[in-house]
Amino acid sequence: MVNLLANIVFLQTGETASRGLPYWTFWLLLCIILLLIAFIFLRDKSLRQRLNSFFSRLKGKMVKIRLQATLKKEKQKKEGLLKELGATAWTEGIRAKESEQIEKNLIKLEKDKSRLLKEIKEADSKIKMLNKNLEEYTQKFLALVKDKETEINPFKEKIGKTEKKVKFLVGGLNQKQKEIEEAEKQLKAVEKEIQEIENNPELSDKQKKAKKEEIKEKIKNIKNKKEKTQKNHQSLKEEKAELDKEKEKLKGKIGEYERQIKDIEEEKKEQLRKFHKEIKEWEKNRGQIQEKVREIDRKKDPLFKNLGKIINELRVDHKKLFIFYSQIDRADKRIQDIEKNIKKI
Structure with missing residues (x-):
């Protein structure tokens, strides 16, 4: 059916070119072909499933990549907080046996x-x-x-x-x-x-x-x-x-x-x-x-x-360190949530 219509289109195009007919006939036939292809797609369930599966996997990969980028950013933020925490502890003279x-x-x-x-x-x-x-x-x-x-x-x-x-x-x-x-x-x-x-x-x-x-x-x-x-x-x-x-x-x-x-x-x-x-x-x-x-x-x-x-x-008790603890805890929670979401994909 499609082949037949394609042949008709080419014939019509040739005739139009030779006889000087308008080009709208070519575009009309092309639209008919596209409608037929869409109709075939709607009737073919396996084809729809394969396409849905492909787009679903593609979407999952994109979401995973975005989550991994966010995870990396959160980890870097946590490292920055740990560095600031360490610098503040050092400046304030806070010491620990383990350090x-x-x-x-x-x-x-x-x-x-x-x-x-x-x-x-x-x-x-x-x-x-x-x-x-x-x-x-x-x-x-x-x-x-x-x-x-x-x-x-x-x-x-x-x-x-x-x-x-x-x-x-x-x-x-x-x-x-x-x-x-x-x-x-x-x-x-x-x-x-x-x-x-x-x-x-x-x-x-x-x-x-x-x-x-x-x-x-x-x-x-x-x-x-x-x-x-x-x-x-x-x-x-x-x-x-x-x-x-x-x-x-x-x-x-x-x-x-x-x-x-x-x-x-x-x-x-x-x-x-x-x-x-x-x-x-x-x-x-x-x-x-x-x-x-x-x-x-x-x-x-x-x-x-x-x-x-x-x-x-150690969670050393010092008023200037509490703000860092809370920020680090929030960063840890965000990291855990992101890692869970990545595993679900």
Whole structure:
């Protein structure tokens, strides 16, 4: 029957595709097939039973898994309560004969922890002192550099003024050099003029002599001016040479201070490097000690739990422990109930 309907569906689909019929016919037939399958399922009792059995087992497994997870959580909660009970009993000085070995181990761990905490305190004190010294050294070096810069500033100001003077003198020297060159050009021109007078046939000897006298006077004036300019040029040159010497001395002085500043900076760098290295080593050492403290705390946890078990079994009479007893009892009841429910599945 089902096969027949399936064949019809495929035929109808093919025909629909070829003839362009709507797709609703395919979905209608598919719904009919599903209804037939449901009808067969309702009539087949063994099939229903197998499916019910499968889903029942699946449901049971899921419930069991959930209960096991809850059981694990409750047991962890109980262990936490036992650990808190043991820690409280230890803090309050509650002791039991049955827990002598645990107490010995805890005493040893407490001594080790106390020693390590003291070492941490010493490390903190050392780190604090080193940081303080680091800051003091930094300020000291900054003050030294500032002092040197204060000492070097007058020389820098002086060399600045000297350079301005030199620049002014260079301008004067260039101007005087131009004047000297101009005087030399004038002298050459005058000498040429004398030659032209000598070679001029139109001039009489008397005229030539008169003109030569004028030119000689002119030459004399030019030479005097040139000589004066040369003296000024030489004076400026000597003054510049003195200023250059002074500038070199100032440069040497400034260079000396700059070397001193550089030495201070190098010393500062080296000292700070040593401080940072020592601080880093102490911080690393402190971290290692802190890890040892955490390891001791981890070792104390199972001891507190075991101590808590003993105290719980003995039910030592102490007002601060009653709340733990009641919480542990409730946890035990929940654990028993869950275990019973698991067994029933």
